[in-house]
Structures are given as C-alpha cells and as structure tokens.
Amino acid sequence: MKRNFFILNFITAFILVSAASAFILHKADISVRRIINEQRKTVRAQIGDKLKSFDLFMLVMADRMEERAGQALREIDAVLGESAAKGIPADPETLRRLADEKGVGEIYLINSNGVVFxxxxxxxxxxxxxxxxxxxxxxxxxxxxxxxxxxxxxxxxMVTGRPAMFSYYSPKGSSYITETAVYLEDFISESHGRNVYEYYFRDYFSELVNSCAYTRNIDVFTKFSVSGYSLFNFRREFPLEPSSADRLKNGEMIEKRDGGRLYEYSAFRLKNSEGDFAETYYLEVVYDFSGVGDSVMRSAYAAIFSVFLSGVLLFFMLNCLTSKKKCAESGNADSGLSPIPGSEPQTADGGSGLFQPQAGHKGYRILLADDSEYNRFVTESYIEGSGCVLDYADSGFAALELFSKNRYDMVLTDIQMPKMNGYELTKEIRALEESTGMKRTPVIAITAYDLERERRARE
Structure with a gap:
C-alpha cells in the first residue's frame, strides 16, 4: 500500500509541476507580447504627434521660402529668359553665381520635353x-x-539627396520652365540659426528613441515616388521597393526582421492636419526586443525552479502525511500538535505525539504563508482530494493573525516575504505558543534558498 501511495504521489507531483511550468511559460509569453505591443503602440502615437508639429513648422518655413523663390524666379527669368526661350544652355558656373546672388540653392532650366538642359x-x-x-x-x-x-x-x-522646396515658373506662352531649389538646411540655418536646423533634422526623434527602451532608430522619408531619400540621414534611400509605397499608403504595415531587430514600415498621412505640408511621410522604426524575452524568461525560469523545489518538498510531505509510521520515523513524534478546541489529541504508541488530523477532519489543517500565487497554486493542487484544509496568507503579518485565531497542525512558510519574512514569522509563532502555553506547531520552510548556507549565516 505504501508503495502505491508513493507512486501515486510521485505521478501527481510530476503532473502538477509540469502543468505549473507550462502555465508560467505561457504567462511569460503573454508578458513578452504585451511589452512589445505596448512599446510599438506608444512609439507610433508619439511619432504621429511629433510629425504633426514638424509639419506645422515646415508650413511656416514653406511660406517664407515661397516668397524668396518667387522673387528669385522673376529676377532669374529676367536674366536668362531670352536664351532659355531659344534653348541655349547657360554656363553652370554662371548659374551657380546667380543662384548664390538670389539666395537659392540651385537653378534649373527645363525644355518642352521636360529635360533639364x-x-x-x-x-x-x-x-x-x-x-x-x-x-x-x-x-x-x-x-x-x-x-x-x-x-x-x-x-x-533626386541627385543631391538634400531636403528642399522646389518652385517653378513658366512665362506666359513660353515652352520652357525655370525651376529653383531652396535647400531647407541653408534657409533654416540662415533665418533661425544652425541649432534650429539640427534640432529638426538631426535630433528631432532622439529623445523619443532614448525614452523607449527597445526602440533603436526612427527615420522619415517623403515624396518616395520621386526620390525616396531620408529627411534626416543624408542620401539614405528608402530600403523597400518603390512599389511598396502604394501598399503603405493604403494603410498596410510592412515588417522585416534582421537577427534580433524588427524593422517596421508604415505611412503617416496628415489627415485633418492644419499644415499638411508633406502630405505623406514614410516611416521606418527599428526595434530590438531581444532583451525583453531574455529578462522575462529569466524570471520565468527562476519561478519554475522555485515551483520544482516546492513540488519536491510537498511530495515528501504528502508521503509523510499518508503514512503515520513514516512521520514517526522522520522525527515528528515529539512535535506536540494541538487539536481543534473541544477535541482531545489522538496519539499513537502511548501518546508519542504523532501527527494526527484534527477531530472531525479526514486530513490536517495547514497554514500556508507565501506571497507567490504560483506556489499557492501548486500547494492547493497537491492537497486537493487529500482531506486536508489549507488556509492561505500572502504575508507574514496575515499568517500570524490567522495563527493567533485558529489551531493548525502544520505551518508552511516561504522565507522571502515583504514586511515580515519566514524567519520572523516563525519567531513570532514560537513566542505566541510560549506565552499561551500552546504546544509547538511544526513549521516547514518552502523556499529555493540554500538552507544550509542560510543556517550558517544566522548562527
């Protein structure tokens, strides 16, 4: 019979520990997914807000650049209009000096075929x-x-890779177009200072990237169907195929993975924006979530190890509880368990003080002090169907309060608990027993600690 109980308890312990481990891993997986989704949702929302602010700033700059470009186009056409109408190209150096003189970055003359001549x-x-x-x-x-x-x-x-405002003028009845480019870098640095340009075109997303633990980089592209260059990284081209622009505009999100990094591509359209300067921004957000899984899984494996040790201890405890002789041999004969008030203690072999269930109960009344829901789940699973009664306390203070109001055959306690740990709880229990004349109640530690090292440390 004892052998059958031993095998049954072993199988039960194995199944419950496996189930608890699977439960912990499932919860860990859910936790990782939640962290990833929350980070991505937060980053997308903050990027949207920052792009709206960026767009409004650029709208103000656009009004001023249009004024400069309009005046420059009139003056340039007055100088080059006659030769341009005849399709006669000007010397590039002459155009360079003229562009500098009129405060624009480049000058282009376009013929009737749309070619820059x-x-x-x-x-x-x-x-x-x-x-x-x-x-x-x-x-x-x-x-x-x-x-x-x-x-x-x-x-x-397309060639320079520099963000710019392009302006065009074609005189009435003419077959050519004069085009100018006002570079944002030059215009903003000249009108507002270099630090303003560097804030918007170099450091604009730095604070956001630094505040989000798993975000590594944010890049923005505009007018992708024409050039596909980054606004913030000189001459960096959009890494996806040009055909992907339509998919992104339609609201699709494209993801690429490279090792532990996730590259997320999307289009941000400024619906109902006050500015709507760029119309559509193409976003690249780079995440590295490898650290999320590592930290969460380390915690999960530590919890599984704790569950395993708890399972081993409870396995031996159940074998002890299901065999009076084994309990006596394990040295519990002198434990002095106290029965429920109103019942007499049952003893064996002439009152040797063996573990005995309280009167009217098939099993024992046990107090569990542990702040871990996983350990509570495992303990409840072990004693289910055994006839034992389990009272649960999630802290040392709560356990002491229950102990002072009820009589227990056994106390199971974790060592590491907030406010009052297992050592302090045991000391308070012993003091209460001594002051009230109660017999000593067995107190068993359920912990992943090295108990021998703990014992030496406290001697």
Missing part, C-alpha cells in the same frame, strides 16, 4: 523630370506657358 548642378544636367513618375510628369506638363508660379511640397532632390 541647363543647371547650376552639373550632375543634374540632362535629367528627365517626366520620366521620374506620372504624377511629376503631369505636374510639369501643366506648367508650360501659364505665367504662374507653382511651389512643390517638401521633397528630397
């Missing part, structure tokens, strides 16, 4: 704007001979 930037000589995309081609073709000024949104030069 004269420019202050040699690298852009011969570039066809109508081949850069249908939207730009339609825009260019709508300008010829209108006699009006047109200003583009914030964009990044």
């Amino acid at each position: 004269s420019t202050s930037n040699r690298r852009e000589q011969g570039v066809s704007l109508t081949k850069a995309g249908k939207s730009l081609a339609d825009f260019i073709n709508s300008l010829y001979g209108t006699g009006t000024f047109s200003h583009g949104r914030l964009s990044v030069g």
